[in-house]
Amino acid sequence: MGVIYLVRHGQASFGADDYDVLADRGREQARIAGAALAARGIRPDRLVSGGLRRQRDTLAALADAAGWDLEPRVDARWDEFDHTAVLDDFLATTGRSGDFTDSKEFHRAYLEAVAAWTTGAAAAQETFAEFDARCTAALEAVAGDDTAVVVTSGGVIGLLAARLLGGDATRWAQLNTVVVNASISKVLSSGRGLTALTFNEHGHLEHDRSLVTYR
CATH class of the missing domain: 3.40.50.1240 (Phosphoglycerate mutase-like)
Known part of the structure; x- marks a missing residue:
């Protein structure tokens, strides 16, 4: 054991x-x-x-x-996992801007990006x-x-x-x-x-x- x-x-x-x-x-x-x-x-x-x-x-x-x-x-x-690549791919796929005004806005986008990645809707390398x-x-x-x-x-x-x-x-x-x-x-x-x-x-x-x- x-x-x-x-x-x-x-x-x-x-x-x-x-x-x-x-x-x-x-x-x-x-x-x-x-x-x-x-x-x-x-x-x-x-x-x-x-x-x-x-x-x-x-x-x-x-x-x-x-x-x-x-x-x-x-x-x-x-x-x-490469969280930067996951987020960049999500932003490119959705056409959203990566210019976040605060950490909360970044966190929301990050969670959406990860969710899309796990389902295969957005794929990084x-x-x-x-x-x-x-x-x-x-x-x-x-x-x-x-x-x-x-x-x-x-x-x-x-x-x-x-x-x-x-x-x-x-x-x-x-x-x-x-x-x-x-x-x-x-x-x-x-x-x-x-x-x-x-x-x-x-x-x-x-x-x-x-x-x-x-x-």
Whole structure:
């Protein structure tokens, strides 16, 4: 029987020219998550991350804080879907402007774009079906009789949680928006298959509400 801990990357640089860079708060979140896992007595046999910089840097900070001396493995199947491409394709298809006046307007358009993507009404370079398949394959690849810690992204974690709980794309869209940065989700691997034990744990961040972020 094994356990897989899925950790979302720390807060990235939302609104900056390069989103794929951890903000200072994101590094702090990663260190706190690592210390929290170590305090629970977790000693992983494997460390894995997606190939995105924010994922790799989160794993490095997390492992350092936890005191884990393991060589991490990078698997690009844990990468997030390209939300920029999904939104751009939606805007091009609908003829809408991408000049948003505030974050709420952007968020509404983003949710519409994701909904269209999941139904196949709007397709970016990677379809939702392809995203679904690679995330499932990534999880199956780390399933085993040992303990793995994987740093990935909110869309991936939300999708896997939805699938493990028997949900569809609509359920994923709901979970995708609530995954907290540096939160921890736990999956049990056994002879009976994969079972979701917890989703989006972030009590280790709640001592400071400014650490509970979603982007």
